[in-house]
Amino acid sequence: xxxxxxxxxxxxxxxxxxxxxxxxxxxxxxxxxxxxxxxxxxxxxxxxxxxxxxxxxxxxxxxxxxxxxxxxxxxxxxxxxxxxxxxxxxxxxxxxxxxxxxxxxxxxxxxxxxxxxxxxxxxxxxxxxxxxxxxxxxxxxxxxxxxxxxxxxxxxxxxxxxxxxxxxxxxxxxxxxxxxxxxxxxxxxxxxxxxxxxxxxxxxxxxxxxxxxxxxxxxxxxxxxxxxxxxxxxxxxxxxxxxxxxxxxxxxxxxxxxxxxxxxxxxxxxxxxxxxxxxxxxxxxxxxxxxxxxxxxxx
Amino acid sequence: xxxxxxxxxxxxxxxxxxxxxxxxxxxxxxxxxxxxxxxxxxxxxxxxxxxxxxxxxxxxxxxxxxxxxxxxxxxxxxxxxxxxxxxxxxxxxxxxxxxxxxxxxxxxxxxxxxxxxxxxxxxxxxxxxxxxxxxxxxxxxxxxxxxxxxxxxxxxxxxxxxxxxxxxxxxxxxxxxxxxxxxxxxxxxxxxxxxxxxxxxxxxxxxxxxxxxxxxxxxxxxxxxxxxxxxxxxxxxxxxxxxxxxxxxxxxxxxxxxxxxxxxxxxxxxxxxxxxxx
Numbered sequence: 001x002x003x004x005x006x007x008x009x010x011x012x013x014x015x016x017x018x019x020x021x022x023x024x025x026x027x028x029x030x031x032x033x034x035x036x037x038x039x040x041x042x043x044x045x046x047x048x049x050x051x052x053x054x055x056x057x058x059x060x061x062x063x064x065x066x067x068x069x070x071x072x073x074x075x076x077x078x079x080x081x082x083x084x085x086x087x088x089x090x091x092x093x094x095x096x097x098x099x100x101x102x103x104x105x106x107x108x109x110x111x112x113x114x115x116x117x118x119x120x121x122x123x124x125x126x127x128x129x130x131x132x133x134x135x136x137x138x139x140x141x142x143x144x145x146x147x148x149x150x151x152x153x154x155x156x157x158x159x160x161x162x163x164x165x166x167x168x169x170x171x172x173x174x175x176x177x178x179x180x181x182x183x184x185x186x187x188x189x190x191x192x193x194x195x196x197x198x199x200x201x202x203x204x205x206x207x208x209x210x211x212x213x214x215x216x217x218x219x220x221x222x223x224x225x226x227x228x229x230x231x232x233x234x235x236x237x238x239x240x241x242x243x244x245x246x247x248x249x250x251x252x253x254x255x256x257x258x259x260x261x262x263x264x265x266x267x268x269x270x271x272x273x274x275x276x277x278x279x280x281x282x283x284x285x286x287x288x289x290x291x292x293x294x295x296x297x298x299x
Numbered sequence: 300x301x302x303x304x305x306x307x308x309x310x311x312x313x314x315x316x317x318x319x320x321x322x323x324x325x326x327x328x329x330x331x332x333x334x335x336x337x338x339x340x341x342x343x344x345x346x347x348x349x350x351x352x353x354x355x356x357x358x359x360x361x362x363x364x365x366x367x368x369x370x371x372x373x374x375x376x377x378x379x380x381x382x383x384x385x386x387x388x389x390x391x392x393x394x395x396x397x398x399x400x401x402x403x404x405x406x407x408x409x410x411x412x413x414x415x416x417x418x419x420x421x422x423x424x425x426x427x428x429x430x431x432x433x434x435x436x437x438x439x440x441x442x443x444x445x446x447x448x449x450x451x452x453x454x455x456x457x458x459x460x461x462x463x464x465x466x467x468x469x470x471x472x473x474x475x476x477x478x479x480x481x482x483x484x485x486x487x488x489x490x491x492x493x494x495x496x497x498x499x500x501x502x503x504x505x506x507x508x509x510x511x512x513x514x515x516x517x518x519x520x521x522x523x524x525x526x527x528x529x530x531x532x533x534x535x536x537x538x539x540x541x542x543x544x545x546x547x548x549x550x551x552x553x554x555x556x557x558x559x560x561x562x563x564x565x566x567x568x569x570x571x572x573x574x575x576x577x
Contacts, residue, residue: 015480019395020407022388023451027410030448034425035417041424048428095323098316103309112316114563115324121555122327123509125527126548129534130330133541138342140329153344174326228415235418238511242531259420264516269424276421287416 035280041273048269060274069250070275073258080169080240080254081233087173088229089222092180097214099181100188113185120178124238131171132158132243158244164252168240175239176229183225187218227290231283255279334358334545341541357546367547369522370529374508374551377439377525381446381507382500388447389454389499394484396455397462398470414452419512422448430517441517442525446510450503461495462488498565505555526551 017024041047042061045054064070095116099109122130134141135157145151157167191214199209237256240246246253246261253261259279263272333341334357336350361367396408426445435441465488473483489496511527518524524532530551533544 013401016395016399016401016404019391019399023392023411023455024407026388026444026447026451027407030426030429030445031414031417031422032410034422034429037425037428038421048424094315095319098312098319101312103305103312104316112320114560115320117559118323118327121559122548122552123527123530123555124511125530126330126552129530129544129548130326132534133333133341133545134326134329136342138344140346143344143346174322178323231416235420237420238527242511242534256418256420259424263420263424263427269427273424276418276424279418280421283416283418284413287413290416291412 038273038276038280041270042277045270047273049267053270056270060270061278064271064274064278069253070258072250073253073255076165076252077234077254079165080172080236081230083169084172084176084233085226085229087169088177088180089226091173091177092184093218095177095181096184096188097210099185116181117178119175122175125242127171127175128239128242131167131174135167159248161248161251164244164248168243168252171239171243172233172236176233179229180225183221184218187221188214191217223293224290227286227293231286231290234279234283234286330545331549334542334549336542338540338542341545357540357542358550360543361547361550366521367529370524370526371550373439373523374526375554377442377446378504378507380439380443381450382503384443384447385450385454385503386496386500389451389458390484390489390496392451392455393458393462394480394488396459398467398480411452411455414448419449423513423516426513426517436517437519437523439523442510442514445513445517446507449510450506453502453506454499457495457499458492461492465491494565497562501558501562501565504558508555 045056047053142151142155244252246257259272259275262268335353430436430441470483514525514528
């Protein structure tokens with residue numbers, strides 16, 4: 001590369017790859033190969049554990065797809081994801097609108113924006129441990145809820161079969177909405193004042209303006225972060241694992257927990273890989289959908 | 300009339316904005332308040348909101364325990380190395396993407412973007428055997444290398460974007476003076492892009508500092524554990540010392556919080572760019 005001026009066609013051909021080589025090597029070794037490996041494991045018996053695993057065709061897939069626990073994990077994941085995403089959009093939208101009104105001073109909005117983004121700053125184990133403390137039977141949540149007759153000193157949340165899934169969803173909503181808020185806020189600030197002013201002259205009320213001006217403006221943002229959030233929430237593991245470990249009695253076992261338990265608790269890597277491949281396929285389909293949406297938005 | 304309507308609107312909105320702040324901020328406040336209480340007080344019923352004795356015992360207990368301090372050292376080392384490597388490797392790749400056209404460009408780009416769609420747990424299963432084969436199990440490098448897969452895409456996408464806004468005349472000028480492409484990149488393009496790179500670095504630090512799943516599986520002994528796993532280990536010990544756990548949580552969140560407060564604008568720009576989350 002030193003003789004930049006006298007370079008031949010080969011040097012010219014190879015230069016971009018030299019700049020990309022560290023990235024490409026890493027992606028090959030730690031991304032492309034592992035994905036092939038995990039697909040391979042799913043067709044063998046006792047992968048990783050024994051030296052020469054036996055090819056078993058699709059029998060692992062049959063085992064997983066006929067496992068009622070797998071389907072209950074899918075159901076839990078679906079509830080968790082749908083509730084989280086809807087709540088994220090709603091709360092993110094409300095907070096973004098609050099931070100975008102002209103009723104507050106810029107400085108006030110600045111301070112509240114910092115407070116509103118706070119939940120996003122914490123790592124999963126801090127979020128888990130903090131909510132575990134607050135959701136204890138003698139914790140602050142029960143104390144506050146007893147004033148509105150929603151709980152007593154003995155109310156269980158995380159160890160209750162009925163409420164555990166709702167509790168982890170609630171925690172996930174708390175920790176995830178700031179991403180929406182910030183993205184929507186960026187979108188709202190791009191909406192021109194003129195649009196609102198001219199509609200105000202036409203006599204459109206606040207609600208009508210929200211429906212006919214604000215929503216269409218932020219719709220592309222909502223769709224794209226919504227898709228990303230679905231993919232991320234399907235993958236979420238850490239907070240659930242630390243809050244409940246999938247329990248009580250698998251009521252909060254989502255697909256990630258299901259895979260993790262197979263792989264790292266019972267060393268059934270083949271079955272874990274099979275479930276992982278299924279999860280991967282779902283995520284990739286969603287991602288393709290997302291990319292198509294992005295392209296449409298750009299046109 | 301209009302004035303009074305505006306005033307009542309402002310009052311209503313003020314109530315909402317404060318309620319929202321309570322929802323977002325109260326748990327954080329509760330963590331900090333609990334860290335200054337004794338363990339008995341944490342479970343007082345009715346709860347004491349503020350303990351005016353402000354005992355630093357929990358903080359002292361953590362900072363004087365070498366095993367727990369080690370969690371922090373590990374996390375700092377790993378996070379800083381990840382940031383440095385991500386920036387160096389990512390800047391080079393971004394330069395390649397921004398300044399060249401080559402046959403495999405589209406494919407490599409697709410692979411990099413697709414990382415977001417791949418659940419970490421899918422990669423973790425083959426990592427178990429790969430990392431053991433490479434003799435990296437229970438070392439810093441196991442975590443550093445695997446974190447790069449998740450930090451690089453964001454770095455490359457953002458930096459390519461910055462480089463694309465910079466005119467190629469800059470590179471040409473350097474090359475006419477006899478400098479190589481390398482000089483053009485590190486002496487001219489990188490210094491101009493510092494504000495953007497700070498944002499990328501920060502975001503990378505946050506991802507590395509907060510990662511839990513890989514740190515849990517790819518390390519084994521306590522002297523290799525990072526802060527997120529360390530906090531969780533406290534939870535596993537037979538006595539639940541909540542006050543210490545809250546102190547450790549607060550200490551563990553401090554680096555990211557400080558970065559955030561100082562570089563808020565960058566962080567928010569990074570978030571609304573809507574890319575990779577750890």
